[in-house]
Every structure is written in C-alpha cells, then in structure tokens.
Amino acid sequence: MTGPVPGRALPRLEPVGRRRPDPAALVLVAHGGRAGSRESGERRRLTYWRMLPSAKDLRRAGPELGVFMLRYRHRGWNGADHDAQRDVEAMLAELRRRHPGVPIVLLGHSMGGRAVLRAAGADGVVAVCALAPWLDGSDPVAQLAGRSVLIAHGDRDCWTDPRQSLAYAVRAKAVTDRVARFEVLGDGHSMLRRSGDWASLVRRFVLGEIEIEPPDRDITNAMRRPAPAGLTTVLTGAVR
Incomplete structure (x- = not known):
C-alpha cells in the first residue's frame, strides 16, 4: 500500500471506552458504507453508529480488550481502489506498531x-467476524489460512446477498477448517430485529477465540460440521 498523500484524509482509530496501555487482545471494528462514494467517512453516518453498540458490548464483556472503531477516509469501496480494505490494513499496521x-x-x-x-x-490477525458481508464472488479466501472465521447473515437481507456469503464460506472452508456461518432468521441488513442475538454471537466468538472465555459450544459445533451443513446453522434466540 502506498503511503499517505499530503492534503488527503487519513483513516483513524477511535478507542471504545478507556484506552488500555497493555491490552490482552485487540478488536478492530469496521462499519458499512457504499459501493462507490468519495464522501468523507465521518462518524455521523448511520453505518458507524450501527456497529458502535457491538463495540461497546465487547469492551464491557472483556475489559482487558482494546477495542477500536475504524473511521474510513471515504464512505465508499470505490471499485479497484478497495478503499475500505486499504484503511483496515493501514490501521492494522498502526495497531501492531502500538501493541x-x-x-x-x-x-x-x-x-x-x-x-x-x-x-x-495481515500479521497478528487470529480471527475475523463478518456480519451481513457485501460479497460478489470475486473475493479471495487464501488469506484466511490459519484464521478462525465467523459469518452471519439475516435471511431477510435485501442489501447484501446471503447466497454470496454462503458460497464464500464454502470456499473458505477449503482454506481453514475453522469456519462457521449462521443464518439469522427474521432479520435484515440493519440487524435491528434481533440485535441482542447478533451481539451475543459476536461476543461469544471474540471472547472464545482470544481465550478470555471458553470456546462457545454452538460455534465450535458449527465449525466441526462439514460444509455446507455447518455453514447454514440457524442462530438460536428470540426469533420475531
């Protein structure tokens, strides 16, 4: 990745809660955006606030964690520029420098x-969790080797295609056996109807992967099941 260009916006890290000087693990939270937009990634965007409760929930559940929200340079992915990916990679490098x-x-x-x-x-990444990810069949999976992967998608999502995340998870399973995908019945892209169930799944995955809590039984069982059965696991909880 090229270095910053003078006069252009830079991605930023925003700590969630009081910053720890010696965190046991780090969580970098990346919110949604648009396929194409050069507008700023300022925090007033609804997509930013949609992920903030999950970030705060993780910080409360794991006080030894360092949790950071990512502020993008631009609101959009912007085709071959992959701006959001570049921002994540830049802030990962910054986190590795600090810790x-x-x-x-x-x-x-x-x-x-x-x-x-x-x-x-990237170096240092042990696990990745993607909620209602925007995928189109072109995304690589080789980089997932050695990582734990959790994907969750609502069956009522009209913005991103659950079939694409399933196809991606099937391909990822050939790279790492630690892949689980959950179907969140009754919910859509905004994750509002079952917000508590989404948050619980994220919390159990993150805390289990960094060994603050024992591995979650439901997630572990889903990872052990062969594809595609383990990749269409229904998330239990308060279905409305």
Whole structure:
C-alpha cells in the first residue's frame, strides 16, 4: 500500500471506552458504507453508529480488550481502489506498531465485512467476524489460512446477498477448517430485529477465540460440521 498523500484524509482509530496501555487482545471494528462514494467517512453516518453498540458490548464483556472503531477516509469501496480494505490494513499496521505481538480480531458489517475478510491475512490477525458481508464472488479466501472465521447473515437481507456469503464460506472452508456461518432468521441488513442475538454471537466468538472465555459450544459445533451443513446453522434466540 502506498503511503499517505499530503492534503488527503487519513483513516483513524477511535478507542471504545478507556484506552488500555497493555491490552490482552485487540478488536478492530469496521462499519458499512457504499459501493462507490468519495464522501468523507465521518462518524455521523448511520453505518458507524450501527456497529458502535457491538463495540461497546465487547469492551464491557472483556475489559482487558482494546477495542477500536475504524473511521474510513471515504464512505465508499470505490471499485479497484478497495478503499475500505486499504484503511483496515493501514490501521492494522498502526495497531501492531502500538501493541507488538498482541493478537487481533477483526469485526466488520456489510462493506466492513468485506474489508476485514480481505485484510485477514495481515500479521497478528487470529480471527475475523463478518456480519451481513457485501460479497460478489470475486473475493479471495487464501488469506484466511490459519484464521478462525465467523459469518452471519439475516435471511431477510435485501442489501447484501446471503447466497454470496454462503458460497464464500464454502470456499473458505477449503482454506481453514475453522469456519462457521449462521443464518439469522427474521432479520435484515440493519440487524435491528434481533440485535441482542447478533451481539451475543459476536461476543461469544471474540471472547472464545482470544481465550478470555471458553470456546462457545454452538460455534465450535458449527465449525466441526462439514460444509455446507455447518455453514447454514440457524442462530438460536428470540426469533420475531
């Protein structure tokens, strides 16, 4: 990746809660955006606020975690520029500089889900969680080798295609056996109807992967099941 260009916006890290000088693990949270837009990635965007509760939930559940929200340079992915992916990679490098050797978990929604999946091969990343990721069949999976992967998608999603995340998960399973995908029945792209169930799944995955809590039984069982059965696991909870 090329260096910053003078006069242009830069991605930013925003700590969630009080910053820890010696975190046991790091979580980088990437929110959604648009396919194409050079507008700024300022925090007033609804996509930013949609992921903030999950980030705060992780910080409360794991006080030894360092949790950071990513602020993009631009609102859009912008074709071959892959701006969101480049921003994730830049901030991963910054986190490694600040906290060398500390394991990192990536969490993203929609465009952010695509960005974190693509950036998962970076040094220090141990796990990646993509919620309703925006995928189109062109995204690589080789970078997932050695990582744990969790994908969740609502069956009522009209913005990103659950069939694409299933096809991606099938391909990922050939690279790493630690892949699970959950179907969130009754919910759409905004993750509002079952917000507590989405948050619980993320929390159980992250805390289990960095060994703050024991591995979650439902996630572990889904990972052990062969494809495609383990990739169409229905997320239990309060279905409305």
